[in-house]
Amino acid sequence: MTAGLPLRDSRRDVVPAPRRFGLLSSRLGIALYLLLPNHWVQKCLSPEEQVLIRKGNQRHNTQRPDYADPTQYQGGTGYDSLIDPRRERSRRRLVAFLDRVRPASVVEIGPGSGYLTKTIVEHPAVCRYVAVDVNEAFLSYLDQRLASVSKPGFTYSLVTGTVDDLPADCVDAAVMLSVVHHIPGRENLFRELALRLKRPGHVLAIDPTHYFLRWYKLIRKISRGGYLSHHLAEAQLGKLSTHAMCQLSKYRAVTQSAGFDIVRVEFDDHPRKVRRLAGAGVPLGPLWRWTSQEMAIECVQH
């Protein structure tokens, strides 16, 4: 009964709340979720959808069979593996970063099964190693291995959670190897990271890029029958996770606003033809970036 109520209140009772367009509620929305850059997608998600994605992220990072059992991660490539040719470029970039910065203490965000962890802890400059990962299974796996590092004065600690769970001013440098594309809130990531670094803190991030070849691959997948319907059902069950690859422009914006300057950018994993053109000295301008599939950025606090 609303007859005795003022008009404003009675209307509130009968008029349904306007329904906003939900990115995760239609196949078109899912296509946009996959294709658009991360920061646009994050702006378009409703709070309820953000909760679903957080649930999907937690699930992906802890329950996917190869994440739940670290010995299965990346086909068994981990801390104990000898050189893996697929990861060699990242390992070389990491060594070059450690050689340049020579940090005494390093935090690795999302070490996984630690293929690159060994390179960090064995670097002569590094005395203290901190790992933070949302997946406790990875950290237990690493614990057994880190305990046997026989470097004089070497210490380590393992933190289950995110960068927000680290103490302030705790390390000289941070590395994120294939991790940023799993984290939707990049402003928060870099802002919180800035507080955890001893000034001037250094960061190395290596991740897949979100340019032409990523779009091309996604469009091919999307045009396969059933792909979007499957992802729509997964999204609504809280099983869709963040795999939003990175773009340089967004890195520039988030690092700048968190007090970092980007001091080095390298693009990799180009098609052979593009590499050949670049090798022949053809000036490719932004095409070099747009045809890359991996990007390494290094930044330092100003």
Ligand SMILES: C[S@@+](CC[C@H](N)C(=O)[O-])C[C@H]1O[C@@H](n2cnc3c(N)ncnc32)[C@H](O)[C@@H]1O
């Ligand atoms: C693709 S794996 C990369 C593992 C490792 N860095 C490598 O290159 O082999 C992503 C890692 O990030 C972790 N991760 C995902 N989201 C995270 C977050 N918000 N904070 C910390 N770790 C996270 C996952 O549990 C996983 O260990």
